Amino acid sequence: MKTIGIIAEFNPFHKGHEYLINQCKKKLSADYCVVVMSGDFVERGAPSIISKFERAKMALSCGADVVLELPIYYSLGSAEFFASGAISLLDKLGIVDYLCFGSEDPDLDSLSMIADVLAKEPDAYKEALAKHLRQGASYPVSRKEALKEYFDQDNADFPVAFDILDNPNNILAIEYLKALKRSNSKIAPFTIKREGADYHSEEITKISSAQGIRNSILSDKGKSSSILKDQIPDAALGYFTKYHGRFLDSNDFSDLLYYKLISEQNDGYTKYLDVNEDLSNRILGNLESYTDIDSFCDSLKTKNLTYTRISRCLFHILLNITKENMDKYKNSDFTAYGRILGSKKESSALLASIRENAALPMLYRLKDAQKTLSPLELSLFNETLSGTSVYNRIAGNNTGSEYRLKPVIL
Numbered sequence: 335m336k337t338i339g340i341i342a343e344f345n346p347f348h349k350g351h352e353y354l355i356n357q358c359k360k361k362l363s364a365d366y367c368v369v370v371m372s373g374d375f376v377e378r379g380a381p382s383i384i385s386k387f388e389r390a391k392m393a394l395s396c397g398a399d400v401v402l403e404l405p406i407y408y409s410l411g412s413a414e415f416f417a418s419g420a421i422s423l424l425d426k427l428g429i430v431d432y433l434c435f436g437s438e439d440p441d442l443d444s445l446s447m448i449a450d451v452l453a454k455e456p457d458a459y460k461e462a463l464a465k466h467l468r469q470g471a472s473y474p475v476s477r478k479e480a481l482k483e484y485f486d487q488d489n490a491d492f493p494v495a496f497d498i499l500d501n502p503n504n505i506l507a508i509e510y511l512k513a514l515k516r517s518n519s520k521i522a523p524f525t526i527k528r529e530g531a532d533y534h535s536e537e538i539t540k541i542s543s544a545q546g547i548r549n550s551i552l553s554d555k556g557k558s559s560s561i562l563k564d565q566i567p568d569a570a571l572g573y574f575t576k577y578h579g580r581f582l583d584s585n586d587f588s589d590l591l592y593y594k595l596i597s598e599q600n601d602g603y604t605k606y607l608d609v610n611e612d613l614s615n616r617i618l619g620n621l622e623s624y625t626d627i628d629s630f631c632d633s634l635k636t637k638n639l640t641y642t643r644i645s646r647c648l649f650h651i652l653l654n655i656t657k658e659n660m661d662k663y664k665n666s667d668f669t670a671y672g673r674i675l676g677s678k679k680e681s682s683a684l685l686a687s688i689r690e691n692a693a694l695p696m697l698y699r700l701k702d703a704q705k706t707l708s709p710l711e712l713s714l715f716n717e718t719l720s721g722t723s724v725y726n727r728i729a730g731n732n733t734g735s736e737y738r739l740k741p742v743i744l
Contacts, residue, residue, distance in 0.1 A: 335365050335366065335429075335683070335684070335687065336362065336363060336364045336365050336366075336431050336432075337364060337365065337366040337367070337368060337429050337430050337431055337432075337684065338358050338359060338362060338364045338366070338367050338368070338430070338431065338432045338433075338434045338524070339367075339368045339369075339370065339424040339427075339430040339432065339433050339434065339521065340354065340355065340358070340367060340368070340369045340370070340398075340433075340434050340435065341369075341370050341371075341404075341416075341417070341420040341421070341424070341433070341435065341510065342369055342370070342371050342372075342393070343371065343372045343376045343377065343382065343409075343544070344369075344371055344389045344392065344393055344544075345372070345376055345382045345383055345389070345544050345548065346383055346384060346389065346392065346544065346547060346548070346551075346566065346574060347389055347392035347393055347396065347566065347567075347570050347574075348542065348544060348547055348565050348566055348567075349565060349566070349567055350436075350528070350542075350543075350544075351393070351396070352396040352397060352567045352570075354434065354435075354436050354526065355367055355393075355396065355397035355398060356396075356397050357526055358432070358434035358524060358526065359397060361524075361526070362431075362432055362434075362524060364431075364432070365684075366399040366400070366681060366684045367397055367398050367399050367400075368398075368399065368400045368401075368402070368424065368427065368429075368430060368684070369393055369398045369400070369401045369402070370402050370403075370404050370420045370423050370424055371386065371389065371390065371393065371401050371402070371403065371404060371675070372386075372403075372404050372409035372410075372416075373386045373403045373404060373405070373406060373409055373718060373721070373722060374386050374721060374722050374725035374726075375406060375409055375410045375649060375653070375721055375725070376409060376410070377409060377410065377411065377412075377413065377416045377646075378642050378645065378646070379410065379584075379642055379643075379644075379645030379646030379647070379648070379649050380583065380584045380645060380649070381582040381583070381584065381586070381587065381725055381728075381729075382582070382725075383548050383551065383552070383581050383582060383583070384574065384577050384579065384581065384582075384729075385577070385579060385725070385726070385729065385731055386403060386675060386722075387675060387676070387739070387742055388573050388574065388577050390675040390676040390742055391570075391573040391676065391742055391744065392566075392567075392570035392573050392574065393570075394676050394677070394678055394742065394744045395567075395569040395570045395573065395744060396567050396569050396570050398678075399677065399678050399681040399684055400674060400676070400677045400678075400681060400684055400685065400688070401674070401675045401676045401677070401742075402423065402672050402673060402674055402675060403673045403675050403718070404416075404419060404420050404423065405419065405670050405671075405673075405714050405715070405717075405718045406653065406655070406714075406717060406718040406721045407419070407607075407655060407659070407660055407663055407714060407717070407718075408420065410646060410649055410650065410653070410655065410721075411607070411646075411660075412608065412643075412646070413505060413506055413509045414509055414512075415660075415664075416506075416509070417506065417509035417510050417512070417513045418509075418513045418516070418517075419670075420510075420513075421433070421510060421513035421514055421517060421519065421521075422513070422517060423670075423672060423694070424521060425514075425517055425519045425520075425521055426672075426692060426693040426694040427672065427688055427691065427692050427694075428688075428691030428692055428693055429684070429687045429688055429691050429692075430521050431521065431522065432521065432522050432523070432524045433510060433514065433521045433522070433523050433524065434524050434525070434526075435503070435506070435507055435510060435523075435524075435525055436503055436525065436526055436527070436528035437501075437503045437504050437506075437507040437525045437526075437527070437528060438498075438501035438503050438504050438527070438528055439498050439501065439504055439527075440525045440526055440527040440528075442511075442523060442524075442525055444498060445498070445504065445507050445508055445511055445525070446511050446523075448481060448498070448499070448508050449508045449509075449511035449512040449515060450515065451481060451484060451485075452477075452508065452512045453511075453512045453515040453516050456484070458483075458484050459480055459481065459484040462479070462480035462483040462484060463476055463477060463480035465480075466479045466480055467638075470637055470638055471637070471638060472637065472638040472639070472640055473638070474499075474505075474640070477499070478499045478500075481499070503528050507525060510523065511523055542565050547561070547565050547566075548583075551581055552581055552583050562574065562575065578730075578731065579726075579729035579730050579731040580728070580729050580730050582725070582728060582729055584627040584628060584645060584649075585626045585627050585628055586728050586729075587627060587649075587652060587724075587728060588625075588626040588627045590652060590724070590728075591627060591648055591649075591651070591652045592624055594651055594652055595617065595621060595624070595651065596621070598651075599618060599621065602614045602615075602618065603617060603647075603651050605656050605657060605658065606647065606650045606651045606654075606655060606656055606657065607647075607650045607655045607656060607657050607660050608643065608646060608647045608650060609647045609650065609651065612639075613634070613639060613644070613647060616634050616636075616639075617634065620633050620634060627645065627648060630648070631644045631645050631648070652724075653717075653720070653721050653724065654717070654720075655717070659713065659714075659717070662710060662713075663710070663714060670694070670707075670710075670711045670714045670715065671694060671695045671696070671697055671703075671706075671707055671711050671714075671715060672688075672692060672694055672695070672696045672697065673696075673697040673700075673715075674696070674697065674698055674741045675741060675742060676741050676742030676743065676744065677741060677742075677743060677744075678743075678744055679743055679744065695707055695711065697715075698741065699740075700736055700737045700739070701737055703715055719736050722736060723736075
């Protein structure tokens, strides 16, 4: 049995995702595809456009065999935390042979060369990184410049221009490779060239970016029937068009966030993950002009504080994602747990193999959480459920308690 693993957000699931799953299965002669997918909040610091269960159904209808939820501290974390949590989960399933992903530059040797430096962090690299950060550059810019200096100092024969670090999927690919190296995983990486529009492109093309599709849907409240038919695979389209909740974006949470910011203004916000004193002070200084999340992020941007970093921090504040708890999760030898959101009927052999080989607790029924999870694992599980409860309240998903919901079976 050969199994590939894919890390994704599927926000929403579109034809590019279907292409990735099917091409990787075909090229590697794989029997199964396991997906680790963000839950209701995603890495760029925003809610998913539709719920995790609908996105899981879309993936299962188009080639995925099992979909697991990535806990909220990882799904709403930086690219490094996002990748490390997802890789650890896949690795501890004990049945994944290949990690598959799309990248703008499908040159594994070059991507791996960069990942190796980032995983080991040699002194020359760390010194160069610290220098650029002191000079006020953002972390992504500082990292790129530090890598340039490191390879130049070592006279390395680096075969690819450093604009490889300007592409979002390349950056995630490097984080995946770094996480594989740091965990000494036996999972082999495999990449294919990303097809379609650029990651951040808002243009609607034959294969558009998830961002372009989201913007088109949100601009007319999901009435873009022709766009949806062109961009979402036929097998998955019904799950999207029949979704009963609201299509969400960050601004739907603006009032909740404002209440949280006002309530805690006397204490500041530095206890929350990724929020430093500078950002906390900027939030406090701009509260009087707060109208919604998008415009507030714009008002807080600086040369070294990107929109995405700010948005992620604001959702950390909203959802009580603290540095203290992340330190506990990060410093412990655990990913937490594996929660199965859905599976295919014909993939029972895969589920049986996971049960036999997984080196972490698996949740097939949420009512087993109390007796299955350790106190620390249970803490992360409950925080993830709390985030989902907030999401469902805003989306108008009247699903009731998550404990009543069973995994999707298609």
